[in-house]
Amino acid sequence: MTRAAVAASYGGSDVIEIVERELPEPSEGEVSIAVKAIGVNPFDYKSYSGAFGTDESKLPIALGSEASGIVVAVGGAAEGPVGPIAVGDEVIVSGHTGTYAETILAPARFVFPKPAELNWNVAAGVLAAAGTAYDAIESVGVERGDTVLVHGAAGGVGSVVAQLAVARGATVIGTARAQNHDALRAYGAEPVEYGDGLIDRVRAAAPNGIDAAIDAVGTDEAVDVSLELLTDRAKLVTMAAFGRASADGFLTVGGPESMKRRRLASPSLLEQAGAGVFEVTVAKTFPLADAARAHTELQSTHPRGKFVLVP
Numbered sequence: 354m355t356r357a358a359v360a361a362s363y364g365g366s367d368v369i370e371i372v373e374r375e376l377p378e379p380s381e382g383e384v385s386i387a388v389k390a391i392g393v394n395p396f397d398y399k400s401y402s403g404a405f406g407t408d409e410s411k412l413p414i415a416l417g418s419e420a421s422g423i424v425v426a427v428g429g430a431a432e433g434p435v436g437p438i439a440v441g442d443e444v445i446v447s448g449h450t451g452t453y454a455e456t457i458l459a460p461a462r463f464v465f466p467k468p469a470e471l472n473w474n475v476a477a478g479v480l481a482a483a484g485t486a487y488d489a490i491e492s493v494g495v496e497r498g499d500t501v502l503v504h505g506a507a508g509g510v511g512s513v514v515a516q517l518a519v520a521r522g523a524t525v526i527g528t529a530r531a532q533n534h535d536a537l538r539a540y541g542a543e544p545v546e547y548g549d550g551l552i553d554r555v556r557a558a559a560p561n562g563i564d565a566a567i568d569a570v571g572t573d574e575a576v577d578v579s580l581e582l583l584t585d586r587a588k589l590v591t592m593a594a595f596g597r598a599s600a601d602g603f604l605t606v607g608g609p610e611s612m613k614r615r616r617l618a619s620p621s622l623l624e625q626a627g628a629g630v631f632e633v634t635v636a637k638t639f640p641l642a643d644a645a646r647a648h649t650e651l652q653s654t655h656p657r658g659k660f661v662l663v664p
């Protein structure tokens with residue numbers, strides 16, 4: 354048996370319940386992992402908020418897509434993306450649904466070795482942010498010498514977008530509220546405050562214009578400013594404003610192609626995280642039993658960095 358957090362119905366974070374679940378032995382190619390820490394992402398609360406529909410047949414909804422932990426059982430010859438997986442391995446699970454649990458069963462293809470340099474909490478939250486960031490950067494083809502506008506550059510994903518783009522040799526203008534500006538400067542980005550007058554502040558920061566824009570927020574302001582400043586809308590990508598993207602004809606990330614690109618890039622992204630090319634900040638940890646509180650706080654405050662649940 355294992356304890357897990359699930360959404361029992363659609364609604365606010367009060368729909369989250371802690372349940373006891375049977376945990377079968379791993380079948381061929383699966384691994385059981387004793388979870389040490391779980392990364393929290395906005396997708397987790399969007400899965401039951403109604404943002405993606407309210408199909409009753411999907412209830413209860415298993416929550417979470419990433420975690421870190423220790424392999425406790427292996428089914429047959431389990432081969433992960435970077436090699437065989439054995440009992441006792443310290444690993445990261447990413448892209449597998451249902452990580453809000455004490456123990457999880459996951460296909461080996463979602464299991465990666467944990468870089469020794471990352472602690473359990475950081476390891477739990479690194480891949481969703483880094484994979485999405487890399488995907489967005491690739492989709493608009495950021496190159497050395499480009500000037501890139503990053504909306505939400507202090508957020509879980511946006512902060513990694515900013516760092517990876519700087520590492521590529523781009524100049525990054527990042528939007529954030531004032532108290533996060535020093536953090537953006539530390540990443541090598543130039544901060545501007547979002548809100549009224551954003552377009553003038555970006556023009557002042559990038560007098561020669563911008564070559565690409567990456568929206569890690571999804572507001573109309575982020576989209577409108579980007580479209581106004583870019584000459585080519587194929588250089589705008591969003592990870593949140595899907596309605597605007599289909600209405601205005603610009604790129605999104607998050608579909609099957611994105612997932613493939615992220616999976617392929619994961620080993621290299623973990624290597625880069627271990628080597629300190631970019632960092633993921635953990636803003637706060639909560640016990641797994643307080644998953645509902647974590648979701649409420651994530652939606653009502655703007656933490657700089659990731660929330661992590663600890664079983």
Ligand SMILES: NC(=O)c1ccc[n+]([C@@H]2O[C@H](COP(=O)([O-])OP(=O)(O)OC[C@H]3O[C@@H](n4cnc5c(N)ncnc54)[C@H](OP(=O)(O)O)[C@@H]3O)[C@@H](O)[C@H]2O)c1
Pocket residue numbers: 394395396399481485504505506507508509510511528529530533547548569570571572591592593606607608611655656657658
């Ligand atoms: N499509 C995909 O595959 C995919 C994958 C991952 C995430 N996402 C989506 O991407 C978005 C960001 O995810 P995340 O994990 O980075 O979330 P997050 O850590 O909560 O970061 C969001 C950031 O947005 C900033 N923000 C809030 N209100 C803003 C506004 N009005 N204008 C500009 N910035 C504002 C905040 O920065 P300040 O603190 O500076 O205010 C906050 O740090 C979410 O909508 C998430 O669902 C999509």
